Amino acid sequence: MSLSGRVALVTGASQGIGRTCALRLAKAGATVALAARNQEKLNEVAAEIAAAGGTAGVFPLDVADEEQIKTAVKAVIAQFGKIDILVNNAGVTRDQLVMRMKRADWDVVLNTNLTSAYLCIQQVIGSMLKQRWGRIINITSVFGQMGQAGQANYASSKAGLIGLTMAMAREVASRNITCNAVAPGFIETSMTSTLSDEFKENAVKMIPLGRVGTPEDVAHAVAFLASDEASYVTGHVLNVNGGMLMG
Numbered sequence: 001m002s003l004s005g006r007v008a009l010v011t012g013a014s015q016g017i018g019r020t021c022a023l024r025l026a027k028a029g030a031t032v033a034l035a036a037r038n039q040e041k042l043n044e045v046a047a048e049i050a051a052a053g054g055t056a057g058v059f060p061l062d063v064a065d066e067e068q069i070k071t072a073v074k075a076v077i078a079q080f081g082k083i084d085i086l087v088n089n090a091g092v093t094r095d096q097l098v099m100r101m102k103r104a105d106w107d108v109v110l111n112t113n114l115t116s117a118y119l120c121i122q123q124v125i126g127s128m129l130k131q132r133w134g135r136i137i138n139i140t141s142v143f144g145q146m147g148q149a150g151q152a153n154y155a156s157s158k159a160g161l162i163g164l165t166m167a168m169a170r171e172v173a174s175r176n177i178t179c180n181a182v183a184p185g186f187i188e189t190s191m192t193s194t195l196s197d198e199f200k201e202n203a204v205k206m207i208p209l210g211r212v213g214t215p216e217d218v219a220h221a222v223a224f225l226a227s228d229e230a231s232y233v234t235g236h237v238l239n240v241n242g243g244m245l246m247g
Contacts, residue, residue, distance in 0.1 A: 012090030169235030185241025
């Protein structure tokens, strides 16, 4: 699956799944625009890509800020000429039972996880329409499909991403632009490393494959959806969850 000549913008690229997706796309030959709040970490990812013979640019960005999104997308296009692939990966959690959840915690999760994806798509779609080729990939979650106690805000934002994915797929399909989602299950990242061993053990019991996933498992799915091999796949949610949720 060669992505040579393609330019990919990955949000939340400084760590976890986003970082691994950026490395995987670069390995396939894409030029990668790395976007996140932590410039120091972004520089490390860019250096790793360069050391492997790839090309990457660093674009500090808080996806909760609409003006920063507009500025960053313009900067990417100015530097690389276009954006072929958008990976909406940036996300946060603010877990709490609904009866105790503060409005601010609802708003920050919805704005960061869902509204930012809409804004990023809105800014990059012109470049994709112009060249009549594009790949939009939204990173959702198994909890956007099955819910999770204490994560009403997170589950709602990730379910919303699925609806956004399908709506966009219908809007731009005639221009040879696909829009898909990847729904990870329990993935071993810094976000999950703080969970207790008991919680992890119980989680694994729910997974038929008997193990937690890796960021690489998700990145391989993203690379496939970004490729020409996935040209007839759109409006789809690709589950990467070890069988945790089927159907």
